[in-house]
Amino acid sequence: MKLVVLGLSLSSSWGNGHATTFRALLKAFAARGHDVLFLERDVPWYADQRDLTDPDWCRLAFYRDLDDLHGWASDVAQADAVIVGSYVPDGVEVGRWAQRTARGVTAFYDIDTPVTLAKLARGDHEYLSPELIPGYDVYLSFTGGPTLRHIEQHYGSPAARALYCSVDPHGYRPTGAARRWDLSYLGTYSDDRQPTLTRLLIDAARAAPDRRFVVAGPQYPDTIDWPANVERIDHLPPSEHAAFYSASRWTLNVTRADMIARGWSPSVRLFEAAACATPIVSDRWDGLDRLLAPDREIVLADTTADVLAALDRTDAVAIGEAGRARVLAEHTAAHRAAELEAHLLAATSATRAAA
The missing domain is CATH 3.40.50.2000 (Glycogen Phosphorylase B;)
Known part of the structure; x- marks a missing residue:
């Protein structure tokens, strides 16, 4: 063709x-x-x-x-x-x-x-x-x-x-990188995503100053007050995504408001992170449970407290491996x-x- x-x-x-x-x-x-x-x-x-x-x-x-x-x-x-x-x-x-x-x-x-x-x-x-x-x-x-x-x-x-x-499983897979961050987020700035990012990452960082966080992506305004334990990376090329996810104990998925309203709208970052066997904390929307099973292949969070509870879970590795298996079976x-x-x-x- x-x-x-x-x-x-x-x-x-x-x-x-x-x-x-x-x-x-x-x-x-x-x-x-x-x-x-x-x-x-x-x-x-x-x-x-x-x-x-x-x-x-x-x-x-x-x-x-x-x-x-x-x-x-x-x-x-x-x-x-x-x-x-x-x-x-x-x-x-x-x-x-x-x-x-x-x-x-x-x-x-x-x-x-x-x-x-x-x-x-x-x-x-x-x-x-x-x-x-x-x-x-x-x-x-x-x-x-x-x-x-x-x-x-x-x-x-x-x-x-x-x-x-x-996801291309050849480009997105565990790299063996040492864990640098407890929770990461990769995404371009968006007005409608920012309140969720604030609630699920920035506020979590303030509540857990002993933990390490990172936000990677361009176009974030200078007016954002980043806590001292949140590292900023302005742009991360795809060649470095797998290492970024592999260095994250958990990663955050945040969905745009229009996509939450419609549901059934997985982000490419969702599959890329899962392919790296990085356990995901995500906001909630219709259809997500058909793609990744909550509490087994992904963890859903509505509040800052939910994120902090996820970071304390002892089954993070198992969730990451289960998410990777599901993505490789259905979403490559x-x-x-x-x-x-x-x-x-x-x-x-x-x-x-x-x-």
């Missing part, structure tokens, strides 16, 4: 989870024998922070603007499938062009489904408009559960299918690549049957 992907970024993981998601998925998809071309908008904030420039499992190319993108029309037209991702700059125009140009199936890959739906509900069509959704043969969604039917019934998608994030990039292939083939069959 020839696949063209127009995504937010493959080259830079700075400030976004798209790059690592695409890397794991497309590397595994290529390993199934498929040819992949990734087209990325050349923007300065990623150009200055690239940590992947020449992947050996796909072609990576950059375009300056919409006019420059038209130079790739032949590749798009000849592809068996074309995927447009969420948060692509000028995504509505890119989507219209892809739907007009492609002769194979077209798909929208929403790595931000709850955020996207919230934006659509308030008339914000930054990268997707309601009119475009029926034109995509399949809507691939980071969110599963009831949201899929909503996308089909409310927006007219011919087929909305879950395609959760995943190889699993997702097989699902992606099945979704694209099903869409191809459906379009041929309708012709």
